[in-house]
Amino acid sequence: MAPKLEIKSVNKSFKRTRALSDVSLTLRENEFVSLVGVSGCGKSTLLSIVAGLLDYDEGDILVDGAPMTGPGLDRGVVFQSYTLLPWLTARKNIEFALKAAGHKGAECRRIADEHLALVRLAKFADSYPHELSGGMKQRVAIARALSYRPKVLLMDEPFGALDAMTRHEMQTLLTRVWEQHKLTVLFVTHDVEEAVYLSDRIVAMTVGPGRIKTEFKVDLPRPRTQEIISTPEFMALQKRVLATIREDLVSDEA
Numbered sequence: 610m611a612p613k614l615e616i617k618s619v620n621k622s623f624k625r626t627r628a629l630s631d632v633s634l635t636l637r638e639n640e641f642v643s644l645v646g647v648s649g650c651g652k653s654t655l656l657s658i659v660a661g662l663l664d665y666d667e668g669d670i671l672v673d674g675a676p677m678t679g680p681g682l683d684r685g686v687v688f689q690s691y692t693l694l695p696w697l698t699a700r701k702n703i704e705f706a707l708k709a710a711g712h713k714g715a716e717c718r719r720i721a722d723e724h725l726a727l728v729r730l731a732k733f734a735d736s737y738p739h740e741l742s743g744g745m746k747q748r749v750a751i752a753r754a755l756s757y758r759p760k761v762l763l764m765d766e767p768f769g770a771l772d773a774m775t776r777h778e779m780q781t782l783l784t785r786v787w788e789q790h791k792l793t794v795l796f797v798t799h800d801v802e803e804a805v806y807l808s809d810r811i812v813a814m815t816v817g818p819g820r821i822k823t824e825f826k827v828d829l830p831r832p833r834t835q836e837i838i839s840t841p842e843f844m845a846l847q848k849r850v851l852a853t854i855r856e857d858l859v860s861d862e863a
């Protein structure tokens with residue numbers, strides 16, 4: 610299948626820190642890939658670079674075969690902090706993004722409502738962000754990122770600020786939306802269970818400098834429900850990924 614996102618030999622240094630060293634990664638169409646690794650291994654740096662929000666020193670990034678030159682509507686971005694505009698309702702937040710993508714009047718409303726229904730928030734279309742819970746705000750952010758049909762969805766710890774129950778609900782919702790919409794997703798998380806549950810492939814990064822260490826293919830059947838978390842296959846893979854990350858914690862302490 611054709612690659613949707615190609616990251617080729619990317620290097621990035623901040624003043625004193627070599628944040629990324631020769632990072633290469635390719636995502637196929639409809640592939641869900643998670644980045645995991647100890648704090649400081651460069652996960653967020655890589656995602657911000659791919660989003661076009663951060664410069665990089667060397668390398669190439671291609672989205673659907675075209676060189677990436679900055680932020681663009683070919684990539685949808687969802688961060689941990691809810692990036693909704695507080696003075697706009699849920700619907701207007703989505704319409705705002707759709708207008709930027711070139712959609713007009715009634716069409717914006719139709720697409721916004723369709724995506725609010727997708728994340729089960731149809732009844733909250735006229736609510737302002739301060740009237741919504743954390744999970745609801747993040748659902749609006751996901752609806753907004755999907756509304757303009759990006760080629761790739763970039764998510765940085767999108768459920769990190771949510772309580773465990775809401776987090777599980779959001780994971781289930783994201784899996785459902787991913788299955789319906791055939792999305793290509795690059796997902797950053799600290800939570801290995803979340804990575805195994807959601808992903809087709811898990812890429813473990815390592816520190817000093819940040820680079821790719823190992824990849825794990827997730828061969829668990831789909832569609833997945835939360836019950837899969839307690840199966841021996843799931844737990845065995847989770848253990849292997851955790852062991853790889855823990856090696857870095859041990860070498861840090863040594």
Ligand SMILES: Nc1ncnc2c1ncn2[C@@H]1O[C@H](COP(=O)(O)OP(=O)(O)OP(=O)(O)O)[C@@H](O)[C@H]1O
Pocket residue numbers: 623624626627628646647648649650651652653654655799819
């Ligand atoms: N704006 C910046 N200025 C200087 N150094 C930075 C900056 N942003 C990140 N770094 C450094 O780059 C390295 C990678 O940071 P990054 O935030 O990408 O890691 P991470 O894996 O996402 O960490 P975490 O899991 O804690 O979010 C770290 O050493 C960090 O200190």
